Amino acid sequence: MDSIKIVVAGPRGRMGKEAVVLAEETSHFELAGVLDRKNGGKKLSEIGEGFTSDALIYTDLKECLFETNADVLIDLTTPETGMLHARTALEMGVRPVVGTTGFTEENLNELKELAESNRLGVIIAPNFAVGAVLMMKFSQMAAKYFPDIEIIEQHHDQKLDAPSGTGVKTAEMISAVREEKKQGHPNEKETLEGARGASYKGIRIHSVRLPGLVAHQEVLFGGEGQTLKIRHDSYDRKSFMSGVKLSCEEVMKLDTLVYGLENIIE
Ligand SMILES: NC(=O)c1ccc[n+]([C@@H]2O[C@H](COP(=O)([O-])OP(=O)(O)OC[C@H]3O[C@@H](n4cnc5c(N)ncnc54)[C@H](O)[C@@H]3O)[C@@H](O)[C@H]2O)c1
Numbered sequence: 001m002d003s004i005k006i007v008v009a010g011p012r013g014r015m016g017k018e019a020v021v022l023a024e025e026t027s028h029f030e031l032a033g034v035l036d037r038k039n040g041g042k043k044l045s046e047i048g049e050g051f052t053s054d055a056l057i058y059t060d061l062k063e064c065l066f067e068t069n070a071d072v073l074i075d076l077t078t079p080e081t082g083m084l085h086a087r088t089a090l091e092m093g094v095r096p097v098v099g100t101t102g103f104t105e106e107n108l109n110e111l112k113e114l115a116e117s118n119r120l121g122v123i124i125a126p127n128f129a130v131g132a133v134l135m136m137k138f139s140q141m142a143a144k145y146f147p148d149i150e151i152i153e154q155h156h157d158q159k160l161d162a163p164s165g166t167g168v169k170t171a172e173m174i175s176a177v178r179e180e181k182k183q184g185h186p187n188e189k190e191t192l193e194g195a196r197g198a199s200y201k202g203i204r205i206h207s208v209r210l211p212g213l214v215a216h217q218e219v220l221f222g223g224e225g226q227t228l229k230i231r232h233d234s235y236d237r238k239s240f241m242s243g244v245k246l247s248c249e250e251v252m253k254l255d256t257l258v259y260g261l262e263n264i265i266e
Pocket residue numbers: 009010011012013014015016035036037076077078079081098099100101102125126127128129161165240
């Protein structure tokens with residue numbers, strides 16, 4: 001397999017740190033540089049924080065992608081930044097692998113158009129953990145038999161977006177096979193705003209944020225005299241890295257946008 005030149009945006013973040021290790025430790029990946037908000041011109045190893053990599057830190061994306069001649073940009077930042085990075089990367093002939101969550105449907109449509117007009121791949125995956133992808137697929141299967149569904153997603157309290165990208169993706173996948181319906185009593189009323197959670201086509205999504213959590217989701221199905229629970233837990237951010245690795249490999253073969261890891265795993 002040809003070597004893939006990788007740039008990581010957000011290298012000091014919880015996910016970015018793991019992606020730096022992945023790029024350094026994978027024999028056919030080369031960490032060509034990283035994009036950060038500070039420390040431009042230094043090597044990662046010079047800033048402490050446990051980094052051993054000698055990859056150069058850039059603070060300007062265009063300069064970074066141009067000078068490193070990168071193949072793939074892994075983005076693990078914030079939604080606004082991630083969108084700007086993905087757009088710029090595609091315009092410069094670099095394939096984005098985006099783990100950043102909180103993208104809108106308009107964002108996805110814009111990037112799809114840009115990817116296709118430049119004949120480049122882009123992968124946007126709300127959850128890179130294989131177990132989470134299976135949880136979403138199993139939930140989609142179960143929805144055929146149990147259309148009354150509540151999603152409870154639980155994350156660490158430093159998370160910026162709610163509901164989580166995984167919660168939204170799960171509701172989208174289920175909605176592809178489930179007719180929209182209102183759940184609960186037709187006359188139910190919230191006496192405290194938000195008590196029934198968010199609604200995506202009638203599916204309720206509840207977001208829990210607590211210190212100590214990493215990334216967890218339970219999908220609850222209710223039927224006559226029975227319930228079904230499908231649950232996934234990420235206890236460590238290493239759980240996401242095999243999906244990031246696969247995405248970096250697969251994005252090189254694509255000339256369009258793929259939204260969701262379920263579309264590239266066998
Ligand atoms: N797809 C998945 O499997 C998955 C898993 C975990 C987290 N996430 C998502 O990844 C994103 C990052 O999560 P995290 O927990 O690592 O967050 P974090 O806050 O720990 O890290 C984000 C990093 O981005 C950096 N950043 C922000 N703006 C930047 C800019 N303009 N240029 C360069 N760097 C910039 C910040 O300095 C920070 O270091 C979030 O959107 C989160 O939801 C996705």
